[in-house]
Amino acid sequence: MKAVLCRSFAPIEELGIGVADEPEATAGTVLIDVHAAGVNFPDGLIVQGKYQTKPALPFVPGSELAGIVAVIGDGVTGFSPGDHVVAFSGTGGFAERVAVPAKQVFHLPAAADLTIAAGMLITYGTSYHALKDRASLKSGETLLVLGAAGGVGLAAIELGALMGARVIAAASTPDKLALAREYGAAETIDYSSEDLRERVKELTGGKGVDVAYDPVGGAMTLTAIKSLAWGGRHLIVGFASGDIPDIPANLLLLKSAASIGVLWGNSLRADPEHHAANIDDLIGWLMAGRIRPSIDAVFPLDRAGEALNHVMKRRARGKVILAVKSLEGDGR
16 A cells, blocks of 8 residues: 655655555454545654654554544444544554554544544644643633644634633734634734733733643743743643753742643543543534634645645644545545
């Protein structure tokens, strides 16, 4: 089958398209014909050997996808060939077929757009888990979202507003902030030209924010923590800046605040039943039109390196998708 192959941990430009062995539906897994795959920041880190975990080489990158069930492995119940699904694969998604543990596969209505669905699982799953499970965000609280125009940032804005929070979006350009407003931000901060902490003070009457959603890291993390209200929660979602910050514990102590880690994939593996309920919520909202994932660009599979660089260089406003094959044929 055709797949993106990572033969060594190297610059993204060295990724290539090749022929990989077709996976099998082993016990406990579901074999999926991939229609489309989401492109995520961690995918770019993984192929360069810069992520927390390193797959055995060679491997096929790609951590989320949407497609149609082809074969079910022994012991799997609740799925049948022909079912439309989304899945968290960890790796293997940038290929025509992938085998995924059944607990990481979720039903989609047949009417769902598979291209859009391919880009929602990680961004919305992460943001919903962060806001609902980790921060216990309440209606009426104030939520600050950094990196607001990226995939997880836009999802956090949309879900925060849906959960009744007042959302302040922070990003680096006016057009990114305009998109954030479209997704439910009540106020915006351009941190390329405005002082983030001072603007948060102005917008909150000096109180600070109840929750800070931080996929950026670096110097922004310290500013976000300083911008928390009493009892505030700082969500560590990622380090898009490339810098993992040291967090001064005294800042948390002085505000009775918390800095909370959010790693959705590991949490999904640890508690699949809970996350299945979360994903049911998200798919229900998707089909009802209450959330609408923003697709910035769709690339063909053989331009996977270009798609990854589009994300890694922070050009994306919303999600980037790889189109793997159409529904009319299996493309193998």
